[in-house]
Amino acid sequence: MDATILGLLLLDGVQSGVVYGLLALAMVLVFAVTRVILVPIGELMMFAPLSLVWLMAGKLPGTLALALALGLLWSLSDRRPWPLLLAGGLFLLALPARGLLPLAYPLALLLVVYLSLATYRVFFQPLKEATVLALLILAVGLHVAYQGLGLVFFGPEQHRPEPLLRGEVLVGLSWQGVLVLLYALLAVLALYLFFRLSLYGKALLAAAENRLGARLYGIRPEEAGMVAFAIAGLMAGLSGLLLAPITNAAYFMGFMLGLKGFVAAILGGLVSYPVAFLGALLVGLFESFTSFFASAYKEALVFLLLLPALFYQSLRAHAVEE
Structure with missing residues (x-):
């Protein structure tokens, strides 16, 4: 391995790692506030660039x-019309946004934010007293459902939206990649x-630290959950929109991205934001180098990072007396 290959691997690892880091931060935030492991975050990530391509x-x-559909269920649950009206507003905005990047780009982003909010309100908030395991099972079910809907909506092909910035800064790093790093x-x-x-x-931090104490201070856990999911x-x-022009987008690609973000979140114990982001950089660099030396086993080797992290967490956990 010469210096050129080393530099390319480092650039690729950092570029992938920061994306995994953002997903890990989102998962840690959601878990800390709602105790939901947001498995379908990868599908939400892919919905943004694929929706942009369609528009x-x-x-x-x-x-x-x-x-x-989710807006209708949300309105029926709350007995208020505004969630459905918001979804209808997105639909009406999509009509003039077709073919116009300045309108289609923010609309694709707003659509994903709305889907994230609706997912929490329709599926997770009614089960706020459920165990972490029950919420995890529901999250896995939503991942399967959203991935299947992605296949129905966008087909099996990969798509690449146009980059916001064209050209290369140097070999292995495009201006779009610089935009990802800056973001x-x-x-x-x-x-x-x-x-x-x-x-x-501060309210989110309070709700994450002590839900009952936050409620006593007037902080509603439901509102904190909405903010976390938003x-x-x-x-x-945003991660999907900026990354897709570099790596393509397809209905099935979000799962692996989200899973690697989850590995990084586990490295942070699902509680530490800095450690989760540093863990994501480690995952990105480890993946980059293993893809060079053992490309056939790179996915398995990346997930092996879970073993020492889980072992360390088990040592820190308090014993449960029967």
């Missing part, structure tokens, strides 16, 4: 129909400022 082709994506840096900084300075951020949907959607 730029002059077609209405099937995710709009999904938003209308990751700004997202981490924005999250830090959100948690440290904003009232909603942030997770926003991060997943």
Whole structure:
């Protein structure tokens, strides 16, 4: 291995790692506030670029129909019309947005954020008192359902939306890749400022630390969950939109991306944001180098990182007396 190959592997690992890191941060946030392991975050991530491709082709994506269906269930559950009206508003905005990137781009992002909110309100919030295992089973079921709907909506082919920035900075790093790195840096900084300075951020931290205590101080866990899912949907959607011009997008690709983000979140114990992001960088670099030395086994080797992390967590866990 010479210096050129080493540099390419490092660039590829960092570029992948920051995306896994953003997904890991979203999963840690959602789990800390709601105790939901957001398995379908990868599908939400892929829905954004695939919806963008459909809109730029002059077609209405099937995710709009999904938003209308979830909005109807949300309105019936709350006995309020505004969730369905919001979904209808997205549908009406999609009509003039077809073929126009300045309109289609934010619409695809808003669509994913709405789907994330509706997923929480329709499926997870009614089970707020359920165990973590029950919520995990529901999350896995939603992953399977959303992946199947992605196949129905967008077909089995891979699609590549047009990049926002064209050209290469140097070999192995495009301007679109630089945009991904800048987005990751700004997202981490924005999250830090959100948690440290904003009232909603402090409320989320309180709800994550002690749900009962937060409720006694007037913080509703349901609203905290909505904010957490909105942030997770926003991060997943933006990550998908920025990454897809580099790696393509397909209905089946989100699962592996989300799973690697989950590995990084586990490395952080599903509680530590900095450790989860550093773990994601480790996952990205490890994947990059294993794909060079043992490409046939790179996925299995990446998931082997779970074993020492789980072993360490088991040592830290308190023994349960029967």
